[in-house]
Amino acid sequence: MKNNIHGDIxxxxxxxxxxxxxxxxxxxxxxxxxxxxxxxxxxxCLNRGCIPSKALLHITKVMDDAASLSRxxxxxDKPKIDINAIRAHKDSIVKQLNTGIAQMAKARKVKTINxxxxxxxxxxxxxxxxxxxxxxxxxxxxxxxxxxxxMIPGVDPDHPSILTSRTALDLVDIPKDLxxxxxxxxxxxxxxxxxxxxxxxSVVEFLPNLIPGADKDILRPLLRKLKKQFKSIxxxxxxxxxxxxxxxxxxxxxxxxxxxxxxxxxxxxxxVGRKPNTDLLNIESTDIKTNNGFLDVDVYQKTNVENxxxxxxxxxxxxxxxxxxxxxKVAAEVACGHSAAFDVCAIPSVVYTDPEVAWAGLTxxxxxxxxxxxxxxxxxxxxxxxxxxxxxxxGKTKLLIDPETKQILGVGxxxxxxxxxxxxxxxxxxxxxxxxxxxxxVHPHPTLGETFGMAAEVFEGTIxxxxxxxx
Ligand code: NAI
Numbered sequence: 001m002k003n004n005i006h007g008d009i010x011x012x013x014x015x016x017x018x019x020x021x022x023x024x025x026x027x028x029x030x031x032x033x034x035x036x037x038x039x040x041x042x043x044x045c046l047n048r049g050c051i052p053s054k055a056l057l058h059i060t061k062v063m064d065d066a067a068s069l070s071r072x073x074x075x076x077d078k079p080k081i082d083i084n085a086i087r088a089h090k091d092s093i094v095k096q097l098n099t100g101i102a103q104m105a106k107a108r109k110v111k112t113i114n115x116x117x118x119x120x121x122x123x124x125x126x127x128x129x130x131x132x133x134x135x136x137x138x139x140x141x142x143x144x145x146x147x148x149x150x151m152i153p154g155v156d157p158d159h160p161s162i163l164t165s166r167t168a169l170d171l172v173d174i175p176k177d178l179x180x181x182x183x184x185x186x187x188x189x190x191x192x193x194x195x196x197x198x199x200x201x202s203v204v205e206f207l208p209n210l211i212p213g214a215d216k217d218i219l220r221p222l223l224r225k226l227k228k229q230f231k232s233i234x235x236x237x238x239x240x241x242x243x244x245x246x247x248x249x250x251x252x253x254x255x256x257x258x259x260x261x262x263x264x265x266x267x268x269x270x271x272v273g274r275k276p277n278t279d280l281l282n283i284e285s286t287d288i289k290t291n292n293g294f295l296d297v298d299v300y301q302k303t304n305v306e307n308x309x310x311x312x313x314x315x316x317x318x319x320x321x322x323x324x325x326x327x328x329k330v331a332a333e334v335a336c337g338h339s340a341a342f343d344v345c346a347i348p349s350v351v352y353t354d355p356e357v358a359w360a361g362l363t364x365x366x367x368x369x370x371x372x373x374x375x376x377x378x379x380x381x382x383x384x385x386x387x388x389x390x391x392x393x394x395g396k397t398k399l400l401i402d403p404e405t406k407q408i409l410g411v412g413x414x415x416x417x418x419x420x421x422x423x424x425x426x427x428x429x430x431x432x433x434x435x436x437x438x439x440x441x442v443h444p445h446p447t448l449g450e451t452f453g454m455a456a457e458v459f460e461g462t463i464x465x466x467x468x469x470x471x
Pocket of ligand 1: 050152181182183184185186187189204205206207210211212237238239271272273274318319320349350351352
């Protein structure tokens with residue numbers, strides 16, 4: 001049949017999981033086809049998620065840092081904001097990385113197809129491109145088709161005053177009054193961007209706390225800053241009605257403690273979680289079993305169908321790019337006949353706000369819930385010369401330690417660069433390091449990274465940068 005092509009391995013979705021899987025399989029000698037409905041490679045992470053949001057968060061962090069220099073004797077005029085130039089800068093970063101991925105695909109002879117892939121059977125897909133319908137047959141398939149934003153019932157996602165994480169990054173304008181619905185990672189990161197650019201930002205969160213998965217103590221410095229930056233933070237509250245005006249503004253009813261109040265906002269950003277993109281795949285034409293829309297996989301990233309693998313957001317939480325990348329490599333290696341498994345001891349979470357918050361492994365919340373015993377060692381950044389020098393003395397590095405083996409079970413960090421510092425915690429946990437290993441590792445001084453070693457010294461009782469009275 002015409003327009004039929006065959007791949008040893010076909011990957012659906014070219015996000016950080018999908019392109020990693022495709023490139024790894026190609027490097028292992030397979031004929032690989034990578035399909036994405038977007039014309040640009042890189043998925044949500046690169047095109048409308050992690051990377052563009054970090055480009056914007058960098059700008060707003062430097063703006064905030066510049067303003068805070070007034071405490072150190074340097075005062076700038078109020079910044080002039082050219083929103084078109086900011087958008088163009090962000091887009092150019094995305095473009096540069098898109099081009100890099102496309103070049104790497106070409107160098108590896110990975111065939112890329114721009115079109116929507118839908119299953120026909122356990123070994124066939126139909127792909128609708130701009131020009132034609134193609135039938136793609138495969139020996140092995142890796143599903144890496146990701147997730148999309150969920151909406152709250154009764155809200156029109158196409159209304160121009162309703163923003164999603166995707167359209168918020170388009171930075172069409174800086175609304176005077178912005179309501180962020182959902183006080184999770186996306187809501188707080190983008191809320192901070194808009195607040196620094198000049199919006200009056202209010203947040204409404206359904207649960208009693210913002211960022212519900214993280215320990216309260218490491219969130220505290222962030223909450224302190226958000227209370228100053230945001231107009232209001234409404235927790236244990238929910239949006240019950242969103243009514244657009246003719247002039248584009250939104251009347252939004254918010255229920256809090258049994259009372260409902262209606263307020264007017266210029267725009268609302270809905271960031272209430274993400275759902276797997278399973279409905280695009282015509283999965284019913286395969287024998288794959290779904291689980292609330294997610295695809296269950298084993299440690300080899302295999303679905304219940306022998307030759308079909310799944311990785312990343314479509315397999316469930318946590319929906320994080322670095323998890324998808326690692327799973328993608330495992331799936332590719334197993335599909336190529338190598339021995340591999342996704343068997344990690346922890347996956348780090350990072351909120352790229354200012355200050356950053358990062359945690360991995362056991363949290364105090366989880367330990368309490370599951371009655372896991374632990375010992376805690378903390379190093380307050382108020383005792384770090386480097387942190388004080390840069391005005392980051394509200395930060396903290398915390399280790400949760402196994403009382404018997406003294407191995408590190410969990411790490412929580414808040415402060416600038418927390419997302420980078422936690423990498424040391426990841427290595428320590430993967431290597432099964434105990435607190436002594438970390439405390440005896442020479443950390444450079446003066447750095448924020450040395451707070452990790454110092455937290456371990458607190459546990460060991462060898463700390464000299466703090467005075468801890470003997471027990
Ligand atoms: P999220 O799950 O982090 O937060 C959504 C929040 O909305 C939750 O706190 C939830 O309680 C609240 N909520 C749900 N329905 C609500 C309602 N009707 N009214 C008020 N609040 C409501 O989801 P988010 O922020 O949309 O992020 C989606 C995914 O993307 C997450 O899985 C996250 O891991 C990932 N992501 C990760 C980033 C990072 O690692 N820095 C950045 C952006 C996204």
